[in-house]
Amino acid sequence: xxxxxxxxxxxxxxxxxxxxxxxxxxxxxxxxxxxxxxxxxxxxxxxxxxxxxxxxxxxxxxxxxxxxxxxxxxxxxxxxxxxxxxxxxxxxxxxxxxxxxxxxxxxxxxxxxxxxxxxxxxxxxxxxxxxxxxxxxxxxxxxxxxxxxxxxxxxxxxx
Amino acid sequence: xxxxxxxxxxxxxxxxxxxxxxxxxxxxxxxxxxxxxxxxxxxxxxxxxxxxxxxxxxxxxxxxxxxxxxxxxxxxxxxxxxxxxxxxxxxxxxxxxxxxxxxxxxxxxxxxxxxxxxxxxxxxxxxxxxxxxxxxxxxxxxxxxxxxxxxxxxxxxxxxxxxxxxxxxxxxxxxxxxxxxxxxxxxxxxxxxxxxxxxxxxxxxxxxxxxxxxxxxxxxxxxxxxxxxxxxxxxxxxxxxxxxxxxxxxxxxxxxxxxxxxxxxxxxxxxxxxxxxxxxxxxxxxxxxxxxxxxxxxxxxxxxxxxxxxxxxxxxxxxxxxxxxxxxxxxxxxxxxxxxxxxxxxxxxxxxxxxxxxxxxxxxxxxxxxxxxxxxxxxxxxxxxxxxxxxxxxxxxxxxxxxxxxxxxxxxxxxxxxxxxxxxxxxxxxxxxxxxxxxxxxxxxxxxxxxxxxxxxxxxxxxxxxxxxxxxxxxxxxxxxxxxxxxxxxxxxxxxxxxxxxxxxxxxxxxxxxxxxxxxxxxxxxxxxxxxxxxxxxxxxxxxxxxxxxxxxxxxxxxxxxxxxxxxxxxxxxxxxxxxxxxxxxxxxxxxxxxxxxxxxxxxxxxxxxxxxxxxxxxxxxxxxxxxxxxxxxxxxxxxxxxxxxxxxxxxxxxxxxxxxxxxxxxxxxxxxxxxxxxxxxxxxxxxxxxxxxxxxxxxxxxxxxxxxxxxxxxxxxxxxxxxxxxxxxxxxxxxxxxxxxxxxxxxxxxxxxxxxxxxxxxxxxxxxxxxxxxxxxxxxxxxxxxxxxxx
Ligand code: FES
Ligand code: FES
Numbered sequence: 001x002x003x004x005x006x007x008x009x010x011x012x013x014x015x016x017x018x019x020x021x022x023x024x025x026x027x028x029x030x031x032x033x034x035x036x037x038x039x040x041x042x043x044x045x046x047x048x049x050x051x052x053x054x055x056x057x058x059x060x061x062x063x064x065x066x067x068x069x070x071x072x073x074x075x076x077x078x079x080x081x082x083x084x085x086x087x088x089x090x091x092x093x094x095x096x097x098x099x100x101x102x103x104x105x106x107x108x109x110x111x112x113x114x115x116x117x118x119x120x121x122x123x124x125x126x127x128x129x130x131x132x133x134x135x136x137x138x139x140x141x142x143x144x145x146x147x148x149x150x151x152x153x154x155x156x157x158x159x
Numbered sequence: 160x161x162x163x164x165x166x167x168x169x170x171x172x173x174x175x176x177x178x179x180x181x182x183x184x185x186x187x188x189x190x191x192x193x194x195x196x197x198x199x200x201x202x203x204x205x206x207x208x209x210x211x212x213x214x215x216x217x218x219x220x221x222x223x224x225x226x227x228x229x230x231x232x233x234x235x236x237x238x239x240x241x242x243x244x245x246x247x248x249x250x251x252x253x254x255x256x257x258x259x260x261x262x263x264x265x266x267x268x269x270x271x272x273x274x275x276x277x278x279x280x281x282x283x284x285x286x287x288x289x290x291x292x293x294x295x296x297x298x299x300x301x302x303x304x305x306x307x308x309x310x311x312x313x314x315x316x317x318x319x320x321x322x323x324x325x326x327x328x329x330x331x332x333x334x335x336x337x338x339x340x341x342x343x344x345x346x347x348x349x350x351x352x353x354x355x356x357x358x359x360x361x362x363x364x365x366x367x368x369x370x371x372x373x374x375x376x377x378x379x380x381x382x383x384x385x386x387x388x389x390x391x392x393x394x395x396x397x398x399x400x401x402x403x404x405x406x407x408x409x410x411x412x413x414x415x416x417x418x419x420x421x422x423x424x425x426x427x428x429x430x431x432x433x434x435x436x437x438x439x440x441x442x443x444x445x446x447x448x449x450x451x452x453x454x455x456x457x458x459x460x461x462x463x464x465x466x467x468x469x470x471x472x473x474x475x476x477x478x479x480x481x482x483x484x485x486x487x488x489x490x491x492x493x494x495x496x497x498x499x500x501x502x503x504x505x506x507x508x509x510x511x512x513x514x515x516x517x518x519x520x521x522x523x524x525x526x527x528x529x530x531x532x533x534x535x536x537x538x539x540x541x542x543x544x545x546x547x548x549x550x551x552x553x554x555x556x557x558x559x560x561x562x563x564x565x566x567x568x569x570x571x572x573x574x575x576x577x578x579x580x581x582x583x584x585x586x587x588x589x590x591x592x593x594x595x596x597x598x599x600x601x602x603x604x605x606x607x608x609x610x611x612x613x614x615x616x617x618x619x620x621x622x623x624x625x626x627x628x629x630x631x632x633x634x635x636x637x638x639x640x641x642x643x644x645x646x647x648x649x650x651x652x653x654x655x656x657x658x659x660x661x662x663x664x665x666x667x668x669x670x671x672x673x674x675x676x677x678x679x680x681x682x683x684x685x686x687x688x689x690x691x692x693x694x695x696x697x698x699x700x701x702x703x704x705x706x707x708x709x710x711x712x713x714x715x716x717x718x719x720x721x722x723x724x725x726x727x728x729x730x731x732x733x734x735x736x737x738x739x740x741x742x743x744x745x746x747x748x749x750x751x752x753x754x755x756x757x758x759x760x761x762x763x764x765x766x767x768x769x770x771x772x773x774x775x776x777x778x779x780x781x782x783x784x785x786x787x788x789x790x791x792x793x794x795x796x797x798x799x800x801x802x803x804x805x806x807x808x809x810x811x812x813x814x815x816x817x818x819x820x821x822x823x824x825x826x827x828x829x830x831x832x833x834x835x836x837x838x839x840x841x842x843x844x845x846x847x848x849x850x851x852x853x854x855x856x857x858x859x860x861x862x863x864x865x866x867x868x869x870x871x872x873x874x875x876x877x878x879x880x881x882x883x884x885x886x887x888x889x890x891x892x893x894x895x896x897x898x899x900x901x902x903x904x905x906x907x908x909x910x911x912x913x914x915x916x917x918x919x920x921x922x923x924x925x926x927x928x929x930x931x932x933x934x935x936x937x938x939x940x941x942x943x944x945x946x947x948x949x950x951x
Pocket of ligand 2: 103105137139
């Protein structure tokens with residue numbers, strides 16, 4: 001059995017205060033306690049990237065962080081990216097290129113793609129592939145995801 | 160079959176257009192609804208204690224400490240389920256002689272693979288359930304494990320099931336023509352190789368997951384299912400749980416990948432349903448990644464001895480294979496574990512006109528996780544063996560690998576025809592596909608580059624495959640063998656009072672774009688804007704009866720049912736419109752949501768107005784008119800056991816002779832899947848499939864120790880294709896519609912996985928050839944390549 005702790009954090013712009021078992025990981029907390037089921041769990045050991053989310057400006061694996069470690073943090077999940085306009089163009093490009101099939105990797109994949117794009121990454125296919133190589137996708141074969149990222153980089157540059 | 164071809168060239172026909180998937184918006188916004196996302200009132204959570212041994216007797220199970228643990232609702236052992244479960248047997252009568260003992264959801268007296276579920280713990284949450292699992296004490300008496308398929312039938316190997324006299328599950332022999340005479344002719348060149356295909360598994364990113372509700376007040380069970388075949392699940396749960404079929408509802412919302420993994424019945428999922436029934440409350444079980452590796456079905460695991468005889472002018476005169484495969488301790492329920500071996504026998508050499516063919520298949524039991532059908536069942540083995548031998552033979556006789564295919568492929572004008580193994584083919588285009596591939600990849604200049612690279616000490620290889628893919632299966636696949644698996648599918652198309660179309664279909668969506676192509680076909684055939692089509696799939700309570708999505712059957716079979724239903728509804732609507740407008744119905748048509756004059760295109764009445772008139776103001780219609788604004792049609796393939804597709808693929812690789820690493824420089828696929836409903840979706844199916852094929856060829860392997868422990872059961876240790884190593888994949892199409900349907904669509908979902916390994920194997924061997932090395936074992940890991948080079 002485990003002890004519990006009070007935490008307070010911001011999630012997608014809302015303040016959240018909860019009491020959580022200290023052993024609870026961040027992605028389980030978001031999914032089960034807050035109902036933010038957009039972040040997915042594919043491996044629970046930091047390999048697949050399905051749980052990728054933004055914590056204090058950095059993309060992290062939600063399964064490798066405990067909820068208590070997120071105390072005081074500012075977190076954005078796919079739900080936040082989705083609704084706060086930050087990834088509208090990326091979402092459109094994913095749809096246009098069919099860069100998702102089952103959609104299970106998509107939240108984490110888009111978070112990693114956004115990280116690359118927002119860091120000023122260039123439209124170099126192998127650099128994009130390299131950056132996304134911590135996100136597993138069983139369905140697409142990755143090419144369409146790379147296409148989507150290339151397109152968004154082009155669109156943002158043209159603005 | 161010929162039909163109303165006008166449906167394909169209307170302005171809003173949709174068929175043939177890369178329509179974006181309407182349901183993708185939800186998924187990119189994190190609003191998918193996967194099984195694990197479900198939270199139900201009073202829901203409890205299951206975890207399993209699994210066998211640490213590959214083979215052992217269970218001598219004692221002590222659950223007392225677990226039962227006392229915090230938050231525990233119940234602890235079940237196998238014997239606790241005996242009153243609730245009818246044991247099930249994974250055999251099919253048409254695979255004559257296939258045998259397998261009855262199974263139960265949890266092991267009872269003995270465990271037969273590492274990972275077999277033994278005890279189920281149900282608790283307030285998953286973490287508490289796992290805590291209690293650690294308190295369950297099971298005493299095992301370890302037995303010798305049978306792991307190596309090659310020695311499974313030897314007399315001194317222990318027998319896994321005492322009811323049988325040996326570890327053989329099935330065998331089959333195909334013998335056509337006179338193979339021995341041809342091999343002994345003297346004027347032929349014979350090549351022989353032994354091919355090894357490792358076990359690998361599906362690694363769906365969403366693990367298997369079940370939430371099961373049982374309501375004792377009306378004896379109904381709702382199974383929230385992450386899988387491909389809802390009606391099959393309904394039928395088998397009814398049988399096993401002795402509940403009326405109509406009291407079972409299967410609901411599949413979003414499914415995070417399946418590829419054949421989630422189409423079987425697993426003990427832990429079944430136990431979840433039994434627990435829900437016993438506890439009268441919802442129970443959730445989601446496999447963790449380790450559980451997925453040791454309990455999701457594995458695939459492949461074949462050793463094939465193959466030999467081929469060719470004349471000096473490149474004609475294949477005989478082909479012989481001997482396939483041995485290990486399927487774990489049981490044949491999987493309900494599809495059996497016999498289909499893959501059967502497919503290998505049916506499909507090896509199938510693109511080529513070969514008169515003399517002998518194929519032997521042997522399936523053995525072993526103490527490893529169960530093996531069963533996964534994407535492209537049998538195809539990667541069959542294609543790699545035949546085309547591996549073919550390219551080897553080409554080099555022996557000094558002939559180009561394209562030329563030897565030209566001399567042996569079934570001719571495009573030779574259909575209908577049959578292969579030596581008895582497969583019936585029609586509407587294929589092997590020759591055209593090969594020529595298109597050669598042009599598309601610029602084969603000749605690639606060969607020149609290869610030569611130039613060799614001068615520089617860079618070893619590049621080019622490998623091809625000509626292939627067939629089994630799609631659109633008829634009842635000859637499973638139904639004939641007694642499995643409750645429908646080969647027909649249905650669609651209901653309904654016009655509502657606002658003029659929108661509602662389609663429900665028995666095929667299912669796991670990301671292929673099923674719902675999109677249903678909408679495309681319905682909108683195009685009926686004549687509405689696709690935005691006005693709502694599609695329902697994945698619910699036995701609301702969709703017509705059908706098989707679901709597997710064996711590349713969704714578009715071809717389900718799509719045809721939608722076409723027929725939409726066409727029928729159109730006729731019905733035009734009947735009503737004719738009455739309302741007092742004109743001959745033949746003078747009318749429907750376009751973009753409006754009934755129009757077929758000649759002039761002038762608008763006559765909108766579908767919304769027609770719908771309102773029928774539903775709200777029926778008093779305005781003559782009393783002898785009873786409009787039906789709903790139509791249901793079903794479709795099955797009748798003339799053929801399967802509808803084959805064909806394709807040709809090529810790989811270009813570079814082998815680093817110092818490290819054994821292979822870089823895939825390029826990959827091309829030419830596919831003929833008949834009428835293409837949505838080019839983008841088809842291309843992406845092929846790309847995803849090719850990448851799974853690359854996984855099988857270079858990375859993926861379930862590594863077992865000699866005593867049956869899976870050694871790499873985590874995503875850190877089991878390699879899957881990741882973005883950085885994958886090439887861009889170039890795709891071209893040929894469209895030879897199948898005559899078995901109006902729509903003319905064949906499947907495309909498995910081509911990449913079925914064909915890519917063969918092309919890659921050939922490419923690697925082509926690169927290794929000047930180094931006097933070859934490899935016939937997958938995955939082609941750096942270590943194995945170095946071994947082939949004699950470097951380690
Ligand atoms: S679930 Fe976190 S990386 Fe896989
Ligand atoms: S879309 Fe299914 S895992 Fe990526």
